Amino acid sequence: MGSTEPSSNFLRLVSEEMDTSELTVVFCDDMQQPFCDQPPGGQSKHQQGWPGGSAQGQGADDYVWGLSRDRDPNVPLRNLPLTMQEKRDTRERRHLQRRSIGCWESWRRSQSIMRRRCLEQMWQFLSGLQPWRRTLHSIEGKFGVGVKVYFAFLRYLVYLNLISCLLTGGLIQAPEFIFDVDNRLYYHGGFKNVSVLHFLLGTGVLEHSPVFYRFYKPVLHWGQCLNTPLLFLLGVSSVLILSLVVLVRRTVNGYKHKWMLGVRFSFNMSFKVFGSWDFCIQDPASAALKQRVIRDELKMDLEEERYHLRVSQRTCRQKLWLCFIRLLLNFMVVILLGGSFYLIYRATAFSQSGKLPENEFLRLLQQYLPPFTITLVNFVLPQLFRIISKFEDYSLTVQVNITLVRSIILKLACLGIFLFFLYMTLQTNNNECWENQFGQEMYKLLVFDFLACFTVTFFVMFPKTLLREHFPNNNLLKVMGVQKFVIPFHVLDLIYSQTVTWVGVFYCPLLPFISLIKLFLVFYIKKFAVRRCCDPAHRVFRASNSSVLFHFILLLGLLMATVVLGITLNKLPPSPKCGAFMDRGTVFNVTADCVDSLPRVPRDLIHFMSSEAFALSLILAEIILLTSSMSQRRANNKSIERLKNMLVICSSDKWFLVRHQSAWLRSQSPESSDFAGSGQLSPPPLQEDLS
Amino acid sequence: MGTSASQLPKDLLSEYQELTFLTKQEILLAHKRFTELLAKDDRSCSNPRLPMSRILTLPELKSNPFKERICLVFSTSDNKDGSLTFEDFLDLLSAFSDSATSDIKSHYAFRIFDFDDDGTLDRKDLERLVNCLTGDTDETRLTSDEMKQLINNILEESDIDKDGTVNLSEFQHVISRSPDFVSSFKIVL
Numbered sequence: 084m085g086s087t088e089p090s091s092n093f094l095r096l097v098s099e100e101m102d103t104s105e106l107t108v109v110f111c112d113d114m115q116q117p118f119c120d121q122p123p124g125g126q127s128k129h130q131q132g133w134p135g136g137s138a139q140g141q142g143a144d145d146y147v148w149g150l151s152r153d154r155d156p157n158v159p160l161r162n163l164p165l166t167m168q169e170k171r172d173t174r175e176r177r178h179l180q181r182r183s184i185g186c187w188e189s190w191r192r193s194q195s196i197m198r199r200r201c202l203e204q205m206w207q208f209l210s211g212l213q214p215w216r217r218t219l220h221s222i223e224g225k226f227g228v229g230v231k232v233y234f235a236f237l238r239y240l241v242y243l244n245l246i247s248c249l250l251t252g253g254l255i256q257a258p259e260f261i262f263d264v265d266n267r268l269y270y271h272g273g274f275k276n277v278s279v280l281h282f283l284l285g286t287g288v289l290e291h292s293p294v295f296y297r298f299y300k301p302v303l304h305w306g307q308c309l310n311t312p313l314l315f316l317l318g319v320s321s322v323l324i325l326s327l328v329v330l331v332r333r334t335v336n337g338y339k340h341k342w343m344l345g346v347r348f349s350f351n352m353s354f355k356v357f358g359s360w361d362f363c364i365q366d367p368a369s370a371a372l373k374q375r376v377i378r379d380e381l382k383m384d385l386e387e388e389r390y391h392l393r394v395s396q397r398t399c400r401q402k403l404w405l406c407f408i409r410l411l412l413n414f415m416v417v418i419l420l421g422g423s424f425y426l427i428y429r430a431t432a433f434s435q436s437g438k439l440p441e442n443e444f445l446r447l448l449q450q451y452l453p454p455f456t457i458t459l460v461n462f463v464l465p466q467l468f469r470i471i472s473k474f475e476d477y478s479l480t481v482q483v484n485i486t487l488v489r490s491i492i493l494k495l496a497c498l499g500i501f502l503f504f505l506y507m508t509l510q511t512n513n514n515e516c517w518e519n520q521f522g523q524e525m526y527k528l529l530v531f532d533f534l535a536c537f538t539v540t541f542f543v544m545f546p547k548t549l550l551r552e553h554f555p556n557n558n559l560l561k562v563m564g565v566q567k568f569v570i571p572f573h574v575l576d577l578i579y580s581q582t583v584t585w586v587g588v589f590y591c592p593l594l595p596f597i598s599l600i601k602l603f604l605v606f607y608i609k610k611f612a613v614r615r616c617c618d619p620a621h622r623v624f625r626a627s628n629s630s631v632l633f634h635f636i637l638l639l640g641l642l643m644a645t646v647v648l649g650i651t652l653n654k655l656p657p658s659p660k661c662g663a664f665m666d667r668g669t670v671f672n673v674t675a676d677c678v679d680s681l682p683r684v685p686r687d688l689i690h691f692m693s694s695e696a697f698a699l700s701l702i703l704a705e706i707i708l709l710t711s712s713m714s715q716r717r718a719n720n721k722s723i724e725r726l727k728n729m730l731v732i733c734s735s736d737k738w739f740l741v742r743h744q745s746a747w748l749r750s751q752s753p754e755s756s757d758f759a760g761s762g763q764l765s766p767p768p769l770q771e772d773l774s
Numbered sequence: 775m776g777t778s779a780s781q782l783p784k785d786l787l788s789e790y791q792e793l794t795f796l797t798k799q800e801i802l803l804a805h806k807r808f809t810e811l812l813a814k815d816d817r818s819c820s821n822p823r824l825p826m827s828r829i830l831t832l833p834e835l836k837s838n839p840f841k842e843r844i845c846l847v848f849s850t851s852d853n854k855d856g857s858l859t860f861e862d863f864l865d866l867l868s869a870f871s872d873s874a875t876s877d878i879k880s881h882y883a884f885r886i887f888d889f890d891d892d893g894t895l896d897r898k899d900l901e902r903l904v905n906c907l908t909g910d911t912d913e914t915r916l917t918s919d920e921m922k923q924l925i926n927n928i929l930e931e932s933d934i935d936k937d938g939t940v941n942l943s944e945f946q947h948v949i950s951r952s953p954d955f956v957s958s959f960k961i962v963l
Binding site for chain 1: 795862873904935960
């Protein structure tokens with residue numbers, strides 16, 4: 084083992100900034116020609132090249148590894164990539180070290196270890212509290228990460244709604260129940276002739292219940308400052324602001340990777356090869372499927388590369404023809420979108436026309452016409468978009484993305500159009516309490532969305548699966564094909580219902596709670612759908628990218644909801660005879676009475692804070708902050724570039740040194756056997772190079 | 775080592791908890807599964823080794839294309855037959871557990887993908903890796919042109935120092951950019 088000494092000497096000199104293990108190998112490979120007379124045992128140990136990879140775990144490799152990792156004795160033992168026995172040895176060594184250091188230092192270290200363990204245990208306990216952990220795990224095991232992302236996203240929405248629920252409950256419902264005794268009594272008396280229809284339409288009992296805006300009367304709870312309108316506005320705006328903060332954080336976290344890296348560093352293919360195997364998969368069928376997925380994806384990527392090559396070779400005539408086709412198809416998409424918007428308009432106009440038929444069932448149908456139309460349109464058009472995108476001769480990724488983008492536009496625009504026409508009809512109609520009506524519409528959208536989900540799963544997908552199981556050879560069923568869990572479309576459904584919740588939260592303060600229950604049920608319905616009725620989709624979504632995309636779309640939904648709320652609150656004066664804001668010209672000056680009742684100094688302060696001068700200085704400060712963080716980002720990008728260049732230079736330095744070293748060794752070759760025995764010789768030219 | 779007993783001694787259990795990322799329940803479960811796999815007469819032996827063929831019958835590993843590599847990497851056996859002791863088995867589960875750091879995971883992933891154990895991923899390693907991923911039969915393999923194009927792409931992307939191979943730090947650099955990796959590099963009993 085004498086020959087290991089110079090290599091570790093050499094390594095000690097250069098291991099400051101480079102990866103040691105690679106060098107051991109490079110160096111030893113070079114050494115092999117001069118030292119062919121080495122004993123085979125020693126050679127194989129070098130070839131293995133892995134610090135701590137050998138059974139004995141002693142010797143130079145271990146030492147080299149220890150050099151870089153043992154230096155920080157606070158790294159938990161389990162974080163070292165060593166075998167159990169080697170970890171024990173390391174622990175012994177650390178104990179010895181600890182004895183040699185002062186007692187203060189040793190106490191400090193053991194304290195930090197204690198703290199870390201406590202934190203870990205707390206973290207473990209908290210993560211054990213998360214609902215559906217086991218379910219998510221088993222779904223991940225069976226269907227891979229992509230499907231799990233959907234369920235994790237659903238759980239995330241459940242959390243979001245839970246927080247919203249607590250906020251609205253604490254700020255709106257609880258004070259109302261504590262202080263407004265008359266209202267509560269009145270409500271208790273109202274539970275007569277309840278029918279299912281009322282719960283579907285949000286009428287009857289529900290109309291005067293805490294579910295809707297009308298229930299909340301303007302009451303002074305405490306002094307001039309704590310009154311229902313203030314709490315109401317505070318509750319709703321805190322829900323929206325909190326959702327915004329949480330969402331922006333999530334989205335930015337996901338995007339950080341991309342921003343930091345810039346365009347130059349793309350690791351697409353490497354990701355796919357190094358990170359695409361899902362080690363959770365246990366089912367052999369899923370494993371075979373995963374292999375097929377990876378193969379298809381790799382082939383697709385390679386195909387795409389060739390596609391780009393082909394694009395660059397297109398002739399002028401082909402380009403023109405393609406342009407024409409794309410224009411035509413886009414025109415068709417616009418017509419389809421316009422047609423669906425018109426359909427929604429007709430449905431809205433019809434259901435808001437005020438003429439109610441006698442028959443209860445017909446009335447239900449009429450009331451549910453807009454949600455039904457929206458859901459139908461959202462069900463049919465994405466399929467059409469998928470077909471259309473096939474003819475446009477885009478690359479495959481662009482095809483999927485363009486379908487997704489069109490579906491998003493459709494989904495949010497449908498809702499927007501519906502809200503717009505609703506707004507128009509509300510403006511012209513002289514409804515006694517238009518807020519309630521608006522709330523009811525949102526309530527109906529949400530309920531119908533749930534009903535659609537339930538119906539599609541249990542009355543379409545499930546029977547289809549049963550039929551397939553009982554008649555596996557039926558040709559008709561074969562033509563219809565296997566049912567797949569198309570993740571993006573399901574996620575779009577979730578985003579749609581969340582947007583509806585945000586739009587409706589002002590007019591129907593219990594909507595987050597209803598949405599919470601709905602999501603809870605949807606989780607189990609979808610779990611059933613995935614487990615029982617679906618085969619995993621062929622095109623697997625990249626989990627991280629797609630989850631960023633989903634959060635981004637959700638953010639769009641939130642923005643849309645805020646804009647809609649802002650417009651309706653601004654343009655439509657609150658109705659004079661109902662709700663928390665009766666007798667007020669506008670919703671926003673809820674604090675006016677409160678501020679007027681304050682003593683002079685705080686009042687002036689508040690007036691100054693709401694003045695233009697203060698806003699201007701605030702904007703200026705924000706601009707300065709933004710500019711500085713932008714420039715910081717640019718500097719970071721530059722330093723990343725520089726570090727990368729340094730890495731290249733370092734490696735070429737390494738190569739130079741290694742070549743130098745081996746040349747020197749070869750020139751000494753007559754003495755080589757002698758050298759292998761002595762060991763304490765260190766190569767002199769190296770020293771010169773380093774200095 | 776005490777693994778012959780049906781129950782693990784307390785101090786050993788707490789030591790395992792300290793040295794691995796596993797919780798108490800997970801260690802006990804692992805012990806149960808491990809003894810179930812052992813042959814009857816091996817159970818009385820002091821530090822029994824489980825041959826690779828027995829380990830590969832675990833459903834968690836059975837359908838994994840890297841199962842042999844995993845055993846070889848975690849085996850401390852002198853004759854490199856991929857047999858595992860209970861502690862090796864715990865090392866394996868620890869590296870693949872939920873709470874293992876991405877550093878540990880990427881380190882072991884690199885060793886698993888390094889088929890010839892030479893410390894770098896060269897073209898041959900990459901080719902075998904891709905074959906494992908796509909399925910190693912004649913009709914599932916990529917064509918040689920595709921393979922060449924793919925490997926060229928990978929090297930172009932991740933071989934930062936342009937030495938024709940991917941080394942550990944380059945590998946970890948790539949992996950650290952892929953948040954999917956940590957969530958998919960997992961085996962849970």
